[in-house]
Amino acid sequence: MILLASTVPPLRAAAFDANTTFAKGAYVLSGEGSYGERLNREGFAELTDINLWNVGLRASILPFGVTGPGALRGALEAGLEPLYQRYPDPHSAFWAGLMLATRYHFLSLGRFVPYLEAAGGPGGTDLNVMEINSNFSFVVWGGAGASVFVTDSTAVYAGYRYEHNSNAGTASPNRGLDFHVAVFGVSYYLR
Numbered sequence: 001m002i003l004l005a006s007t008v009p010p011l012r013a014a015a016f017d018a019n020t021t022f023a024k025g026a027y028v029l030s031g032e033g034s035y036g037e038r039l040n041r042e043g044f045a046e047l048t049d050i051n052l053w054n055v056g057l058r059a060s061i062l063p064f065g066v067t068g069p070g071a072l073r074g075a076l077e078a079g080l081e082p083l084y085q086r087y088p089d090p091h092s093a094f095w096a097g098l099m100l101a102t103r104y105h106f107l108s109l110g111r112f113v114p115y116l117e118a119a120g121g122p123g124g125t126d127l128n129v130m131e132i133n134s135n136f137s138f139v140v141w142g143g144a145g146a147s148v149f150v151t152d153s154t155a156v157y158a159g160y161r162y163e164h165n166s167n168a169g170t171a172s173p174n175r176g177l178d179f180h181v182a183v184f185g186v187s188y189y190l191r
Contacts, residue, residue: 016110016111016149016152017152018066018075018107018110018113019065019066020152020191021149021152021153021189021191022062022065022066022075022105022107022189023062023065023066023191024062024063024064024065025061025062025063025065026061026062026065026189026190026191027059027060027061027062027189027190028058028059028060028061028062028077028079028187028188028189028190029057029058029059029060029187029188029190030056030057030058030060030081030185030186030187030188031055031056031057031058031185031186032055032056032057032058032157032183032184032185032186033053033054033055033056033183033184033185034053034054034161034181034182034183034184035051035052035053035181035182036051036052036053036054036161036163036179036180036181036182037051037179037180038050038051038177038178038179039162039178039179039180046130047131048091048129048130048131048177050087050091050129050177051087051088051179052085052086052087052088052179052181053085053086053088054083054084054085054086055083055084056081056082056083056084056099057081057082058079058080058081058099058101059079059080059081060077060078060079060080060101060103061077061078061079062075062076062077063076063078064076066107070108071106071108072106073106073107073108074104074105074106074107074108075104075105075107076102076103076104076105077101077102077103077104077105078100078101078102079100079101079102080098080099080100080101081098081099081101081119081121082096082097082098082099083095083096083097083098083099083121083123083139084096085139087127091127091129093125093126093127093128094125094126094127095123095124095125095127095137095139095165096123096124096125097121097122097123097124097139098121098122098123099119099120099121099139100119100120100121101117101118101119102117102118102119103115103116103117104116104117105147111148111149112146112147112148113146113147113148113149113155114144114145114146115144115145115146115147115157115159116142116143116144117141117142117143117144117145117159117161118140118141118142118143119140119141120138120139120140120141121138121139121140122136122137122138123136123137123138123139124136125137125165127165129177130173130175131173131174131175131176131177132165132166132167132173132174132175132176132177133171133172133173134167134170134171134174136167136170136171137165137166137167137168138165138166138167138168139163139164139165140163140164140166141161141162141163141164141181142161142162143159143160143161143162143181143183144159144160145157145158145159145160145183146158146159147187152189153188153189153190153191154186154187154188154189155186155187155189156184156185156186156187157183157184157185157186157187158182158183158184158185159182159183160180160181160182160183161179161180161181161182161183162178162179162180162181163178163179163181164176164177164178164179165177165178165179
């Protein structure tokens, strides 16, 4: 029995090669959804009770490949994301636009890849509440999260975003809306 076991070749764990997955010029396709609740950042007594959910599909490129030393070793992702955002009852409103999105992936932890991200873009809306009342607004966000690579080219991710929606003074009122947002998604890396 021992002799038979010694003839079986050892199994190797599949190693994750970030240099290959995050190669310069690689493309990333991501589908994501999120849910957010209103944040009363200024402590206003009167506040519209509102939450949101959204869906987006991002197409990105890794323009530089893997760069940086030690813990800062990572890769920049830049792309465009059509985004549809819904504000459910009682407001039953939407925002839809095109976001310019960036994400910096930290690559020193193998298949577990933390990231920082920022995005912003203009869009059309029918959200008419006391803080913002216009047919046009900007959505911007900043956040952090982590991806886990389930294969060398597929990752699932989750994160937090601080989101702001404002018409940038193009109409009145323009107090804007702020949200705490949880995001979940999947990315596919094409070399």
